[in-house]
Amino acid sequence: MPKKSNYSRDQDHLLSRDNKFTFPRCCKWLSLTVFVLTLSACGGGDSSDAVTTISDDTDLDGLTDQQEENLGTNPTVADTDNDRIWDGDEVSMFNTNPTLSDTDSDGIDDGADPQPTVFNTIPTDPNSGRFVEYGVFKTNTTSSSTQRITNTRHEENHVVYAPLSTSNQPLLIYQTYIEDTNSDTLFNEGDLSGSVIAIMNVDGTRPRYLTDIDPSNGMIQNNHSIDATPEPSPDGQYIIFVSDRDNPGSFQLKLYVMDIHGNNQTPLNYASNPPASNEIDADPFWGVDNKITFKRQQFISGRAGFSRVFTANIDTATMTIYNLVERTSGSNTPLNTPNGPGDFDPKISPDGHLIASYRHLSDSVSIFGDYDLWIGAYHHVDAPADSSITLFDQDTSTAVLFPRWNISGDKLAAWQLDETALSMGMDAIDLIVYELDLSEQPFSFSATRTNITPNNDGWFETMPSWNTDPNRAEELIYSASRQF
Ligand SMILES: [Ca+2]
Ligand SMILES: [Ca+2]
Ligand SMILES: [Ca+2]
Ligand SMILES: [Ca+2]
Secondary structure, three states: OOOOOHOOOOOOOOHHHHHHHOOOOOOOOOOOOOOOOOHHOOOOOOOOOOOOOOHHHOOOOOOHHHHHHHOOOOOOOOOOOOOOOOHHHHHHHOOOOOOOOOOOOOOOHHHOOOOOOOOOOOOOOOOOOEEEEEEEEEEEEEOOOOOEEEHHHOOOEEEEOOHHHHHOOOOEEEEOOOOOOOOOOOOOOOHHEEEEEEEOOOOOOEEEEEEEEEOOOOEEOOOOOOOOEEOOOOOEEEEEEEEEEOOOOOOOEEEEEEEEEOOOOOOOOEEEOOOOOOOOEEEEEEEEEEEEEEEEEEEOEEEEEEEEEEEEEOOOOOEEEEEEEEEEEOEEEEEEEOOOEEEEEEOOOOOOEEEEEEEEEEEEOOOOOEEEEEEEEEEOOOOOOOOEEOOOOOOEEEEEEEEEEOEEEEEEEEEEEEEHHHHHHOOOOOEEEEEEEEEEEOOEEEEEEEEOOOOOOOOOOOEEOOOHHHHHEEEEEEEEEEEE
């Protein structure tokens, strides 16, 4: 574990601009990228050739059998060189060799290589000098069996399942980092202006990017803006996310939407109450009945101020936000906290009735302060209504963040930092699951917690998210990193 001083004090997904980002590999929850609005010209992340038909692309990898014969790839295998990237995507998006697993011969397979056509050395942590590796994992929360889905030399985090209805196969939506913009040899959340929203199959195959695609040739580029925190709509048609692309690198984040293929990337409109010039809207979530929720955070003289939770509806015909309501004011903690007080990263329950979020309570936990989870009704007659939320499992020695509802709405997964373990040099970061016993009339609940990752071979887990497949509803997906 790196020393405490190496930690950023950012507590939520989106960092404040005045923080120097030297976060250890253990706690990456940021997410952000770069890019261009007119992605539709190249078909977003779909690699399909416009003239290709199913009948002459036997393996559906985006190349016709004739093209595969010319290239020397196998027309019956989508990933000829077994580097996770499909043959068509190697040609149309990554500019890599579909018959060579490591195009640039730098020892990192194309599918794990943030820059597969640039010779990179294996990343080392500049603080520890140790090698760093990243991965995406799924774990069964009832049997504790864990499977590594990807093995990458760069970070792929904020991983969430797309709804099962999205396509003929389930997908993972995530953010990743394609350029070492802060030149620390790592490709991770320190490189927010190199962040990209991406999508892959649930087994880790066919990673491809939805943002930061050059519309003139369909190839990956870094547009030096932030694209981050992707969340699917419940019908799987859209992805809501944040970006500062109209002022790249400014951290002036706004809410954006695109379709699941990366087409039609557009900022959301506001029927009323748009963010002020000193406010950002971020950490959006899209629930049932086109309900959305997000945080609106002030910046005061460049410092992060109150973060408040808002609820609203979204009109998908015009991509307009309406019924905008301030759900919590975030004003019950003092302003002079390191990263701003308030409520963060709200998530709507599957039935649309409740919100789970987390609140800054004190600075008792080192690194970034003490946060604990709360649950409240999605609507409240007295909104904004700080008194109408219920904090639970409050503990001044642990910070608990990033709650995620399971598909039946009776569990929350979350991420925990244990101050006591940290001070003893032990595994301080874990994923936990709360089993909830909920009553809505009148509202009450109890929560029982379980540590899902007590022994994890040195991996530091990030934000968890539940599988959307009812047959695999006990599975969590998450990314992690470790040094060796
Ligand atoms: Ca083919
Ligand atoms: Ca390949
Ligand atoms: Ca290759
Ligand atoms: Ca390589």
